[in-house]
Amino acid sequence: MSSKTWLQDLFDAMAEDEGDYYSNSFYYEEGTRGSKGIDSLSEEDYAAFIRKGMYEKQHEQELKDQRRREDEFKRKQREKQRKMAEMQAEQRRLMRHKHARLREIRLERRALYLARWNQFDVNGQSSIEFKDIPWPTADIKRLSKDSINDFLLSGIEDNSEIRTILRQEQIRFHPDRWHRWIKRVPTERQKKKIMETVTEISRTINVLCEERCP
Template sequence: MPKLHLKRTPQEEADHRTHKKRKRESKHARNSPEASTDKPARKWDSSDSEGDDVYGPHPPQPEAGPSSKPSYAETSDSRYKPDYDAIRAELEEARFREKMAEAFEDDDSLDRREAEMNQYPHVPDRWKTGRSRADYDHAVAADDIFKLDPRYMDEEEYAEWMRAGMYRKTHAQEYAEEQQKKASRAARRAQEKALKAETARLAKIAEDERRRKKLEKEIRRSDYAREEYQLRWRQLENATQSLLSFSDIPWPIVSAHRQKPEKKGSSKADPPPTVSLEDLTVDAIAAFLVPSAPSGPEDKKARKDKLRETILRFHPDKFEGRLLKRVCERDQQNVREAIGIVVRALNTLMEV
């Protein structure tokens, strides 16, 4: 494939001519007789070099003489002679600075380590300052140090043990008074502890008694409500002309019945109980009809019979045919809803 020659711009053409002209002049200068006598041409000189330019100062030229020897600059092509003394001084200075920096680092490391080691120093009690006489007497009077075996003590513990023993002997009266005060404080603390325990025991007994009485009252209330439930159903079935309200229906919950008077022969009549649809829950009906869980086949049979009897009483068809027509019109809708709630709750209890 032939070589492509792209057309140059006028500026590129001018630069190309200038470059060729400089090459010709340089080549002519190297081949001239004057240039050959002045300096021998070097083989590694480029064709576009512009003369013999030398950068930096020239080395001093020695005076010509019959016995003078050619200098280093004359016999070699090197243009710079290094100053070995200055280089050696700089290296020694750098090495000295490096050693000083390492020494400072070692000092800092030792200071940090010493601070860490001295963070938790062990100072004997007798060397500590700011310690009052009362604190020292309390420490000596304590019997904990005498519970230790001297055979297994270190030097410091043995010294403290000896000082405490000597103080006890030389201050026998003070030690006896301190022991008496200590025994008095211990007896007082023991008495307070016993009194506190007795108070807690009596409070627990009173709480248990209160709970027992409350439970007995609830049981009596539930038994009386069941008696009232049966009595009211008999009266309701025998009566034919009375007009009934929602509260006149003997619903199977405790809150739907009157409470037994606290005193016998009391003429004070309790107000009639009020019942709402929210009171007819499965738990309330179960607590009223079957309060205890069955423990055997006979109890299960009695539970089923009780629930079946109640279902027959509140069956919608049977109830509407006998009693719903005697309920006043404003309460008939609520009675229908209550009957449905009771029957659904009884069916749930029958499945348990």
Template structure:
């Protein structure tokens, strides 16, 4: 006759349960097992029996064990005090304004970030120092470049001033020579293409050459207008051709070039007069 088997007494199950709880508690406090912690099973798998599930209670137990373990490693009050100030001025966009408004997952990430920051404080400080030094070097280069640009701009300005003064001096000398040439031209018995006088420093007149020759920035507007008006009358096509053509010695082609040049100079003088009276 087979022997009868009796179920284990409640005392044996209770000891087995306490043994599992102690083992799981030690694992939850160990940093190496903290991320892989699995809640203990408080029941035995028996056929036909479904244990009750309380997910919220399990989550609360897990959070409590996690915080206890972190408190033992870092010191509970000292550790949590540095993460309690979570003001809205430093929080990223779309994140809760306080710890109480965080979900469990958000709070877990928040704690992990704080722990990582504390553990890597030295590396973070070195990186910030490197960035500050890099920013200082960048600002120093920009300041040096700005000084060089300012110095070059000042040198160009001074050179332009001296260049303008030299032009004015040469123009003044040229105007004196210009009047002497006209006096000689009036006394000459014959006039050639080369001996013709134009209101500019160069041999071939242009609008810019005539402007620089007749308009002196250091003179008053009245003086410049009188000078320009005198040249307008002098180079009026009808007057100058009557004055020059009877003495002009040259081919028909040269005479046509002379007439064309007179018309160009007269037109440029009229343009300068219009510019001056519209300022």
């Protein structure tokens, strides 16, 4: 007896036990798929076909549960991806808002800095102290290349604007320009402190200009 005949006998026996499921639903419906049906299958393919049907019948609930779990997993993955996309969109929105606000702050700070310089230039007061000078940093006690760069150029990407700002500051803090102001400093100690700071700023701006002015 061939394996195909043996499987057919087994199939018929199961059909008697299970009613019409195998004989009508599985064998005749599933087996006739394709242009030639079951008769076109090799013994190996036919055996696999029968085993598949038997397994699905015997584990019907288990397979349903498995498909349900797979569907639930896919649903959760889609939900996770949706939330991730929403979170990324919100992060981009917040970053745009942050950059816009930082630019506003920088423009306000720059405007105040220039206004103080205009006042400093025209002020005819008899004496000048260290604290009266508009220094190009948020905290003169922490003067550094980074602090000057952040104060003058933070948020600016246009090379021509960067070049213009740095050239203006090069002129403003050139030590030779400070002789007219240093005369109005009352003490030698203050004069020395101011000129040392001016010289350091001048050198730092020159470095920034070399780095950021193509």
